[in-house]
Amino acid sequence: MSPALPDRGTLTAIYRKMALIKFNDERIVRELKAGRLVTPYYSPRGQEAIPAAISMHLQDSDYITTIYRCIHDLLAKGLPARLLWAEIAGRVTGTCKGKGGTMHLTHPETGCMVTTGIVGASMPIACGLALASQVRGDGRVTVANFGDGASNIGAFHESLNLAAVWKLPVVFVCQNNLYAEHTPLRTGTSVERIADRAASYSIPGVQVDGNDPVAMYHAAGEAVERARRGGGPTLLEARTFRFNGHVLGDPGAYIPKEEYQAAQAQDPVPKFRQWLLDQKQAEAAQLDALDAELLREVDEAVAFAMSSAPPEPAELQRDVYATATA
Amino acid sequence: MSPALPDRGTLTAIYRKMALIKFNDERIVRELKAGRLVTPYYSPRGQEAIPAAISMHLQDSDYITTIYRCIHDLLAKGLPARLLWAEIAGRVTGTCKGKGGTMHLTHPETGCMVTTGIVGASMPIACGLALASQVRGDGRVTVANFGDGASNIGAFHESLNLAAVWKLPVVFVCQNNLYAEHTPLRTGTSVERIADRAASYSIPGVQVDGNDPVAMYHAAGEAVERARRGGGPTLLEARTFRFNGHVLGDPGAYIPKEEYQAAQAQDPVPKFRQWLLDQKQAEAAQLDALDAELLREVDEAVAFAMSSAPPEPAELQRDVYATATA
Amino acid sequence: MEAQAATKAAKVNILQALNWALHDAMDADPNVIAFGEEVADPEGGGIVGVTAGLSNKFGTRVRSTPISEMGFVGAAVGAAIAGMRPVAEVMLMNFTAVCMDQITNHAAKIRFMSGGQTHAPLVIRMMTGAGFGTGGQHSDLLEAWFCHTPGLKVVMPSNPADAYGLLLSSIFDEDPVIFVEHLPSYWMQGAQPTRGERIPLGQARIARAGKDVTLIGYSRSANDCAAVADKLARDGIDAEVIDLRTVQPLDMDTILASVARTGRAVVVHEAVRSFGVGAEISARLHEKLWRELKAPVQRVASAECPVPFAKNLETAFVYSHADIEAAVRQTLK
Amino acid sequence: MEAQAATKAAKVNILQALNWALHDAMDADPNVIAFGEEVADPEGGGIVGVTAGLSNKFGTRVRSTPISEMGFVGAAVGAAIAGMRPVAEVMLMNFTAVCMDQITNHAAKIRFMSGGQTHAPLVIRMMTGAGFGTGGQHSDLLEAWFCHTPGLKVVMPSNPADAYGLLLSSIFDEDPVIFVEHLPSYWMQGAQPTRGERIPLGQARIARAGKDVTLIGYSRSANDCAAVADKLARDGIDAEVIDLRTVQPLDMDTILASVARTGRAVVVHEAVRSFGVGAEISARLHEKLWRELKAPVQRVASAECPVPFAKNLETAFVYSHADIEAAVRQTLK
Ligand SMILES: Cc1ncc(C[n+]2csc(CCOP(=O)(O)OP(=O)(O)O)c2C)c(N)n1
Numbered sequence A, B: 001m002s003p004a005l006p007d008r009g010t011l012t013a014i015y016r017k018m019a020l021i022k023f024n025d026e027r028i029v030r031e032l033k034a035g036r037l038v039t040p041y042y043s044p045r046g047q048e049a050i051p052a053a054i055s056m057h058l059q060d061s062d063y064i065t066t067i068y069r070c071i072h073d074l075l076a077k078g079l080p081a082r083l084l085w086a087e088i089a090g091r092v093t094g095t096c097k098g099k100g101g102t103m104h105l106t107h108p109e110t111g112c113m114v115t116t117g118i119v120g121a122s123m124p125i126a127c128g129l130a131l132a133s134q135v136r137g138d139g140r141v142t143v144a145n146f147g148d149g150a151s152n153i154g155a156f157h158e159s160l161n162l163a164a165v166w167k168l169p170v171v172f173v174c175q176n177n178l179y180a181e182h183t184p185l186r187t188g189t190s191v192e193r194i195a196d197r198a199a200s201y202s203i204p205g206v207q208v209d210g211n212d213p214v215a216m217y218h219a220a221g222e223a224v225e226r227a228r229r230g231g232g233p234t235l236l237e238a239r240t241f242r243f244n245g246h247v248l249g250d251p252g253a254y255i256p257k258e259e260y261q262a263a264q265a266q267d268p269v270p271k272f273r274q275w276l277l278d279q280k281q282a283e284a285a286q287l288d289a290l291d292a293e294l295l296r297e298v299d300e301a302v303a304f305a306m307s308s309a310p311p312e313p314a315e316l317q318r319d320v321y322a323t324a325t326a
Numbered sequence C, D: 001m002e003a004q005a006a007t008k009a010a011k012v013n014i015l016q017a018l019n020w021a022l023h024d025a026m027d028a029d030p031n032v033i034a035f036g037e038e039v040a041d042p043e044g045g046g047i048v049g050v051t052a053g054l055s056n057k058f059g060t061r062v063r064s065t066p067i068s069e070m071g072f073v074g075a076a077v078g079a080a081i082a083g084m085r086p087v088a089e090v091m092l093m094n095f096t097a098v099c100m101d102q103i104t105n106h107a108a109k110i111r112f113m114s115g116g117q118t119h120a121p122l123v124i125r126m127m128t129g130a131g132f133g134t135g136g137q138h139s140d141l142l143e144a145w146f147c148h149t150p151g152l153k154v155v156m157p158s159n160p161a162d163a164y165g166l167l168l169s170s171i172f173d174e175d176p177v178i179f180v181e182h183l184p185s186y187w188m189q190g191a192q193p194t195r196g197e198r199i200p201l202g203q204a205r206i207a208r209a210g211k212d213v214t215l216i217g218y219s220r221s222a223n224d225c226a227a228v229a230d231k232l233a234r235d236g237i238d239a240e241v242i243d244l245r246t247v248q249p250l251d252m253d254t255i256l257a258s259v260a261r262t263g264r265a266v267v268v269h270e271a272v273r274s275f276g277v278g279a280e281i282s283a284r285l286h287e288k289l290w291r292e293l294k295a296p297v298q299r300v301a302s303a304e305c306p307v308p309f310a311k312n313l314e315t316a317f318v319y320s321h322a323d324i325e326a327a328v329r330q331t332l333k
């Protein structure tokens, strides 16, 4: 049963988010290589379709948690690009005043609640966000993003079990890009399909092609809907690939050439763009205009960031506790 | 396919260990109630068949790790009763010089490597013991004992995954007594059959009636054999029940009366004794003599413990580091 | 029920005081939720009964959890970020070792790392303390770990009234609080708290005024300091006793004012001496009162080893009143 | 390979020295095994290359692990109890927070709790240190947690030769060792170690002899102390510099002898000041050298907050040479 296609508006909206992520990522990489930006950077290039499709089912008030590899999840959820840029550039105008940085981007107004640098930690926290929603009955859904390698750490197990026994409104999204740092899936993970681990918690486990925006849209829709109506958690395994290695500068020596090339040939962003045109779901002129507009947004975000001041030293005493320390 | 019965000798040997555990436990309870012994005590009464049957497949050189609820596992593995008694009585003649106590009984000569008070911690350590055996090729097998509640903690997940990817010679024995402290299985555990969690690691998961010594004997045999020949880990879920609550003194208010009575009616020790007689696998006189001998052993162990001296205060400086501290 | 019974009595123990604080906090604010192993009434309302009656009264705001400290302490962090006031119980202080990441890398840092956009107003309750023969993994005092982690507050009450007022303040504080309950002292009787009255965090209490020497303690050791002070009084030594109540942040104003007057100080705690809280207090006193100090600050603590099992060793492991007295006389030499 | 190349050079960096120590230890004893995330050669021989070449040479004695610190550090404990000498790599010091239980409740206590029947001769290697803009969860210095845990040793080298000799000693030590590598200093060049030569644990090194004041540091701060001492020398201040090398146990003989001579001391570390290693050293110095001290012991440390991201804040977070100099002048007032 292949469900009906989402409408044109939704399809274009998904493309818009995918392009937004791609353009920002490519610009970050450019600024880093030019030395105008200096930060460890975990590029999500290649994983754009996952959060773009999921976000179609979320409101601003819904919550997400994510990891150091995060700008795709955050931009898709709505974190303003300029605040993201100012943060990773270490400016006081950044969403965390430049104090959190690339691995801790946060923006509660758009539901970007926690970005963590500790593998696995995004999941227990997501359970807590969902618990708050359940106790308050506010109908919010929480999406917890993490990687394939993270499915081997204790926090994964404790979180899925806790979410299952409490029927929490949370969707666990394992973005399976086949590698954990330099370790291939098989070396560290004892199961073929990570989605199968859902059986340990008596919850639905779904494996989906994370690079297929339509398949991703439908899988995410079901999971979010289930959580919203009180049906409890789902484990979604979205298969994908990362094109820029673990951290920018990683030559990816551990990735077989053929595997890498095959993946690139399936780059989800140009592929989906072409599909929209082929399927007559969008016109070239429209997408060209959209791309141009997004690129302008990126330019503005970069300009905003680069023209902002760094945080003042007194920030070291602020936000440690509710009241500033001496 | 119900495999052939173990021979008479084996059946009696299993009974012997079950009775040894029961008699020691009952005497500990008596001494505690009389105030002649003072220690928190986690009675394994009702779980005797599990380690008794497993131990038939283990050598002294094989390893086990267990938890605060441990005397059944340790006595079955061969830890001398007198050393156990002296330890829980806090005497210098105890197996840990009285420094470890009831929750940390250890006896490397008989392969009793670690007894821990931290739920879940027995499993990663078991992986390490098995890793040592694998690297050395010494053919030893490690049995990791833990409870049903422990199957919800992170260490369980990390250990089974690690043992699976490295094909370690370890058998994970979940002694499912249906309660974790005062929490019934369902309240904390999101899966019906804990054995099903083996699927998350692509390893065999077997649920067995832990109160049926013969079924337990066969299930343990297969798992130990698999580990010994390099076939990797197994998750064994042994269903059982504990008759003395979580810690001695726990009135067990959270256990439905009917459930408790039904379990007691199936007390594995007298039941197995009767079965041996009914099946003509042993004569009453023989078992009476065996019981009498075991009770004498217990008396001797208690006498040895009670007549021993406590450790001297200087022990506080010893065994902290390899060389005594000032 | 337990709570009801207690209100009638003139005195109350720490268990009951804590139970009142939880009831009063949950009554006062629907954002207060509580969870941990065995905390709901079907599971006994806590293994020692601190949370008794809560789930019967507040329903699913109070939950027994699976054995998953990392999971449910992380859930406390998440719920706190969402605006709730979670009170998570990590049964014993040693078990914080299985959830340190959520406490130190997340709860403690989220306010700073988010530039103040989010924060985690949660309380993590735990029991500990030697005396019940539970051995090496059930009775450590690890407060120094948390005091050394900027972003956390550490509260350690010594009596029923303080336990009540400090827990109430901790629950309504905007920062994450590590709340340490001394298990062997649970049944200690003391004056009743005034229901609803909070005791501010970060303020020490002068338990006894004196002029010759300042004894500084918290949790169990505050009471031991008071007992020794009474004995010393009979020998004509007039000791001032400070009960810190909060170990992080330290109330340096009170400590410095007292030691500036007495010129002598002894810090006492159940944790092992080396790299413990006493070291920090000693270092600060010497830095700030170099001229006023008449003798070096003394530290009294437990032996430098894991907590032993054998009763005689366990007793020898914890500092004794004689150790405190000897340290005082050392400062008077 | 890396190792080969380096042997030809007159100087080596810390990365290479550590790599040599691991190669030499595994050559010397088949019981030495090594594992951690990415440590095997197919995964790059460590994310920075410290373990490069080991798995090619020693096969399955060297393994890349799943992301399961609790699991594989626990495995190190088990293997150590069975008589192996595991060297487990917990990539970054902050990640010890996800495996504290195996380190502090097990590795540290097993010898004591078993009455000496078992012990865990393992090494847990980890990197840390501010400077690379990795923010709040990747560059903390948490050595005080481990120093406060009886049963553990804590080693923190400051240069290539020490890194080599101390790691070799740590691997062959009979106690569990927390071995802390300073990431930003990995590429620091220094004299070559003599292959096979161990540097005993628990012995500090006088990095510079002096008579006016004693500067005490370890890891990065030992080098900063030396740099400041050179500057002070130009102003006629003759500072002695002690590189602790081992933080637990502290080499009090060396520290006390030096400060007894100089009468002044400044302790410097990258960890935050409060409840840090400096507090313990300060407390002990005042207790033991009350008469000899001419001024209160000063502490120099990082700001009391999580490690910030913005470059200017990260720089301001870590103590500066000016801070050290100011502290020295404070003791000379
Ligand atoms: C607890 C912990 N252990 C190790 C690390 C180091 N580390 C950072 S990312 C990473 C790999 C994670 O892989 P995966 O979960 O697949 O996510 P991906 O990076 O592929 O998106 C590791 C091991 C960490 N950050 N936290």
Ligand SMILES: Cc1ncc(C[n+]2csc(CCOP(=O)(O)OP(=O)(O)O)c2C)c(N)n1
Residues within 6 Å of the ligand: B069, B117, B118, B119, B120, B146, B147, B148, B149, B150, B151, B177, B179, B180, B181, B246, C037, C067, C069, C091, C095, C098
């Ligand atoms: C990490 C940790 N959390 C909590 C506890 C407290 N505790 C001790 S035993 C126990 C229940 C364990 O139940 P189960 O695993 O089923 O083993 P059983 O006692 O039934 O044999 C709990 C929660 C602990 N010892 N360690």
Ligand SMILES: [Mg+2]
Residues within 6 Å of the ligand: A147, A148, A149, A175, A176, A177, A178, A179, A180, A181
């Ligand atoms: Mg991955």
Ligand SMILES: [Mg+2]
Residues within 6 Å of the ligand: B147, B148, B149, B175, B176, B177, B178, B179, B180, B181
């Ligand atoms: Mg159980």
